[in-house]
Amino acid sequence: MTVLADDTALAAALAETAGRLLLALRDSALLTGKALGDAGDRTANAFLMAAIATQRPDDGVLSEESVDDRSRLAKRRVWIIDPLDGTREYAEARADWAVHVALAIDGHAAVGAVALPAQGLVLRSDAPPPSVDRPARPRLLVSRSRPAPECARVAAALDAEVVPMGSAGAKAMAVLLGQGDIYLHSGGQYQWDNAAPVAVALGAGMVAERIDGSRCIYNAADTALPDLLICPPEYHERVRAAFG
Structure with missing residues (x-):
């Protein structure tokens, strides 16, 4: 057994391996629809929980797909995972x-990795992607199924192009990759929805905060962390002004 001493390398290896498992499951064509999504959630979660228990047995874990072990609240180090962010998109072969x-x-x-398995990418908090040129008219990434009510006001104030996209991680990483410029969400999220995207975004020098400007706090007793703004620093003042 190989034990990875570096936390970021471990996060990236865990995310990449879980992604390969999910692709193999989907490519098997033995399941479709909700059954495929449910199997993906369970498979990726089982792997991640077992691997973290082996690699970091003294750390806490908070997973969307496991019962919350409240002993995590007494620990300084807690892994926060979403084994499959965007189950609907995964099941729809997006x-x-x-x-x-x-x-x-x-x-x-502090540390994070976001795998985009269908795109062949793993983004990590210690290795930001190259910087990109931003357009004069920003692109506002919103949920394709539940766009935040505030998005219309911000889009109008910034004359932004609204771009619907799937999972939270996909939208956050699209900002880093230059496929969009602002990710705004207020429709309800949990710590596992945004911990890894926030870690990776902060590592890339992005603004990553609550929409009221406060810091995202993790390993809180309440797992809800409902809103998020991720954008490059040059857009920050304009977005904040759009909130009035």
Whole structure:
């Protein structure tokens, strides 16, 4: 057994391997629809939970797909995972879904990796993608099924192009990759939805915060963390002004 001492390398390996498992399951064509999505959630979660228990047995874990072990609240280091972010997109054979693996240390999303398996990418908090030129008219990434009510107001204020996209991780990473410029969400999220995207975004020098401007706090007793803004620093003041 190989034990990875570096936390970010471990997060990336976990996310990448879970992504390969999910692709293999989908490519088998033995399941479709909701059955495929449910199997994907269970398969990726079982692998991640077992691997973290082996690689970091003293750390806590918070997963969307496991019963919350509240002993995590007494730990400084807690892995926060979403084994399959965008189950609907995954089951529909789309590419805009992700695997999230983050390590919160003292409530801060310190380490993270977001795999985009269908796109062949793993983005990690210690290796930001190259910077990109941003258009004069920003692109606002919103949920394709549940766009935040605030998005219409922000889009109008910025004269932004609204781009619907699937999972939270896919939208957040699209900002880093230059496929969009602003990710705004207020329709309800949990810590596992945004811990890894926030860690990776912060590592790339992006603004990643609550929409009221406060810091995202992780390993809280309440797993809800309902809203998020990710954007390059040059858009930050304009987005904040759009909220009035």
